[in-house]
Structure formats: structure tokens, C-alpha cells
Amino acid sequence: MIWRTVLLLTLALVVALPQTRAAAQGRGETVSAEDWQKYKTKFLDPGGRIIDDGNGGISHSEGQGYGLWLAVLAGSAADFELIWSFTRRELLLRDDGLAAWKWSPSEKPHVIDINNATDGDILIAYALTLAGERWKRKDYLSAASKIAKAILDRTVIDYGGRTLLLPGVAGFSATDREDGPVVNPSYWIFEAFPVLDRVAPSPIWAALANDGRKMLDQLQLGPRKMPADWISAKTRLKAAQGFPAEFGYNSLRIPLYVVRADIDDAELLSRLRQGMLGANGELLISDVTTGAVRATLTDPGYQFVNHILACLMERAPLPDSVKVFSPTQYYPSTLHLLGLSYAKEKRPECL
Numbered sequence: 001m002i003w004r005t006v007l008l009l010t011l012a013l014v015v016a017l018p019q020t021r022a023a024a025q026g027r028g029e030t031v032s033a034e035d036w037q038k039y040k041t042k043f044l045d046p047g048g049r050i051i052d053d054g055n056g057g058i059s060h061s062e063g064q065g066y067g068l069w070l071a072v073l074a075g076s077a078a079d080f081e082l083i084w085s086f087t088r089r090e091l092l093l094r095d096d097g098l099a100a101w102k103w104s105p106s107e108k109p110h111v112i113d114i115n116n117a118t119d120g121d122i123l124i125a126y127a128l129t130l131a132g133e134r135w136k137r138k139d140y141l142s143a144a145s146k147i148a149k150a151i152l153d154r155t156v157i158d159y160g161g162r163t164l165l166l167p168g169v170a171g172f173s174a175t176d177r178e179d180g181p182v183v184n185p186s187y188w189i190f191e192a193f194p195v196l197d198r199v200a201p202s203p204i205w206a207a208l209a210n211d212g213r214k215m216l217d218q219l220q221l222g223p224r225k226m227p228a229d230w231i232s233a234k235t236r237l238k239a240a241q242g243f244p245a246e247f248g249y250n251s252l253r254i255p256l257y258v259v260r261a262d263i264d265d266a267e268l269l270s271r272l273r274q275g276m277l278g279a280n281g282e283l284l285i286s287d288v289t290t291g292a293v294r295a296t297l298t299d300p301g302y303q304f305v306n307h308i309l310a311c312l313m314e315r316a317p318l319p320d321s322v323k324v325f326s327p328t329q330y331y332p333s334t335l336h337l338l339g340l341s342y343a344k345e346k347r348p349e350c351l
Contacts, residue, residue: 029075030341035325036074039337042327043067044079048086049103054329057106061091061099061116065123066334072130073341080131087124088143097150098169099124115168118155119187121147126192129199141199148200156204157181162215163207164233179232182240185219186229186250188212190261216254216268223291224275227251239288246294247276247286253335256305259312260342266313273309281306281319301332304339311343311350318343318350 031039043051043063050063064087071080091099093111101117103110125147132140155166159174159181166172167184174180190212193205218237219227229250230243239245255272258265276284283302285295297303300322310316325340327333343350 029073030345031070031074031337033074035337035340036070036076036079038325038327039070039333040079043330043333044083048082048084049090050083050330052330054331056104059086059090059103059105061087061101061120062123063120063330063334064091064099065120065127066338068127068131069123070334070337070341072127072134073337077131077135080127084128084131084140096154096169097146098154099147101168115170116155118151118165118167119184119189121151121155122187122189122192122196125151125199126189126195129195132199144196145199148196151196152200152202152204156208159233160235162233163204163211165208165212174234177241179234179241181233182243183215183231183233184229184250185212185215185227185231186254186257188215188254189257190263191257213263213265216258220271221288222286224286224288225271226275226286226288227254228288245288247284247288248294249285249331252276252283252285252297252302252305255309256335256339256342259308260338262346269309270313273306273313277306297332299328299332300326301328301334301336301339304336308339308343308347308350311347315349323351 043053044067045051049059050067052058052060052063064083067083068080071083087099090103090110093100094114094116098116098121100111100114101120102113104112125144128140128144131137132144154169157164157166164181164183165187166181167187170176172180172182190209193209197205215237216227219231221228221239224247226247228239228245229248230240231237232240255269258269278284278296281303283297283306284293285297286293304322307318307322311318322336325336
């Protein structure tokens with residue numbers, strides 16, 4: 001009788017394993033438990049803040065938003081709640097519903113810049129919407145709606161026939177700067193806009209996405225024909241005054257955002273890839289005026305951006321060096337996990 005019981009249990013497990021894997025895939029867990037554990041061990045502190053170890057150990061709304069997003073992709077409701085608790089308690093201090101962008105562990109008060117960073121607000125609201133829908137949490141959806149409405153009310157403007165996204169409420173408008181409004185093209189997180197439209201319905205989201213696409217088509221600066229991190233939209237689009245005139249650490253995530261949003265624009269992606277591709281797959285930071293290389297980035301998280309474009313455009317499988325996630329610093333590691341998540345969900349042939 002014992003052997004029959006063992007046999008039946010074994011058969012039950014064999015049958016259940018594929019169903020369990022299918023159920024996990026159906027829940028959208030595109031960041032593995034192992035990779036998420038590696039990420040949170042290095043960057044998530046016990047209090048719920050994501051640590052930017054490449055920027056003096058501070059935390060910011062962008063990092064909290066990325067952390068929330070990755071927690072959803074990993075299917076970790078407990079970690080999501082931990083990160084959200086810190087975000088809600090420590091950053092949502094403004095009276096307009098947006099998050100203060102910069103938090104330092106070494107200073108009191110910890111918030112050292114109360115201005116918002118709009119990409120952080122978008123990431124937080126996006127992740128809250130995904131989490132609310134996935135785990136049927138009305139409180140998350142309500143919080144997402146409040147932030148999304150504040151983004152529309154406080155940071156989206158019509159200027160010169162364009163729908164633009166101000167990087168922050170203060171400091172970037174035409175009244176704040178001689179060359180304003182100033183925008184950051186990498187703040188257009190295209191996949192988030194239709195999702196935010198579900199919690200804060202408005203035709204402005206589609207207009208913002210459409211004009212963001214047009215802007216990327218027009219931003220062909222210098223000999224490499226690349227966008228700059230900071231752009232003056234006062235008249236024709238050009239590099240903004242007072243910022244490095246470069247395709248830099250902000251802009252390098254643009255191709256990843258484009259492909260994750262399923263934007264099929266071979267011309268745009270080809271131009272971006274050509275402009276940032278080093279001889280050995282490195283990602284290049286460059287001057288948008290002269291085309292001169294300012295930095296050569298070899299971190300796997302940065303290189304992943306070039307490699308996923310190679311897979312999409314040339315059917316070149318991802319090299320082994322970027323298939324396995326091993327955290328390095330906060331920013332490239334975040335991009336790496338978002339890229340691997342995309343490949344697992346939509347481009348398994350790349351893996």
C-alpha cells in the first residue's frame with residue numbers, strides 16, 4: 001500500500017508541475033524569484049527604499065517606481081507593499097499628489113529636494129495600476145488614479161502645437177527658463193500611458209504618446225543623429241542650455257522603453273542603435289554636437305539595450321554575458337531586469 005501511495009503522489013506532482021509553471025506564466029511573473037532575490041538583496045533595504053548605490057546611496061521617486069514595477073513583474077505582493085509603504089510615507093509629501101523626488105539617508109529632514117521628477121511619478125502610478133489590477137487592490141488603484149490625475153494637471157502642457165511632459169513641476173516651463181519649456185525624452189514611458197488611461201481616463205495620454213513619438217523622430221542631433229538628455233522645445237528642438245549636450249545616462253533607456261511598448265519603428269531603432277553601438281557591443285555616451293564619445297559602458301545592463309535591438313533587428317540571440325542576471329549597480333541592474341523581463345515575455349527567441 002505504501003508503494004502505491006508514493007506512486008500516486010509522484011504522478012500527481014509530475015502532472016502538477018507543468019500546470020504550476022503555466023499558472024505562474026499566466027500571472028505574468030517575468031522576473032524570476034531568483035533574479036528578484038538578487039536585486040532586492042543588493043538594492044532594497046529593510047525599510048522599503050531602493051538604494052541608488054551609484055549616486056551616494058540616496059533614494060528617489062524613480063528608484064521607488066522601478067522597484068514597485070519589478071516587484072509586480074516578480075509577483076511579490078509583500079515586497080511591493082514594503083516599497084509602497086516607504087514611498088507613501090517618505091515621498092508623497094507634496095500637496096499636489098506628486099512625489100518629492102530626492103531622499104537622503106544622511107540628512108535631516110531626509111527629503112532634500114521637494115520638487116517632483118515626473119518619470120518617477122509615472123513609474124509609481126504605472127506600477128500601482130498593475131498591482132491593483134493583478135492583486136485586486138482598490139487602494140492601489142485609487143492611489144494610482146490620484147497620482148495619474150496630478151501628472152496630467154501639473155506636468156502635461158500644450159506648447160507650440162505639441163503635448164509635452166515637464167520633467168518637474170518647478171524649473172522647466174517657459175516662465176522658469178529662457179529656453180523653456182525643457183523636456184527629457186526619456187521620461188516618455190510609452191507602455192505606461194494606456195495603462196494610466198484606465199485609472200485616469202483622458203485623451204491627453206494618447207496625445208502625449210503620439211507627440212513623444214514625433215519628437216524622437218525629429219531628434220536627430222549631430223553627426224550621430226541622436227537625442228540629447230535635455231531638450232529645449234521653445235522653437236525647434238535642440239539641446240537645452242545648462243545641461244551636458246549629450247546622449248547620456250537618461251537617453252540610453254529610450255530604446256528599451258520603445259521596444260517594451262511594442263512600438264514597431266525600425267527606422268528609429270536602427271538610428272538609435274547605430275548611434276550608441278560600440279565596436280564590441282558597448283553602449284556609447286556621446287556629445288550630440290560633435291559626436292565625440294564621452295564614455296564607453298560595458299556593464300551587462302547597459303549592453304543589454306544594444307543586444308536586444310540586435311535580436312529584434314537581426315535575429316541575433318542575446319549573448320551569454322547578458323542572459324544571466326548578476327547585479328552590479330542600481331541603474332544598469334534595473335534596466336537589465338526590465339530587458340530580461342521583456343525578452344522572457346515577448347521575445348523568447350532572443351534567450
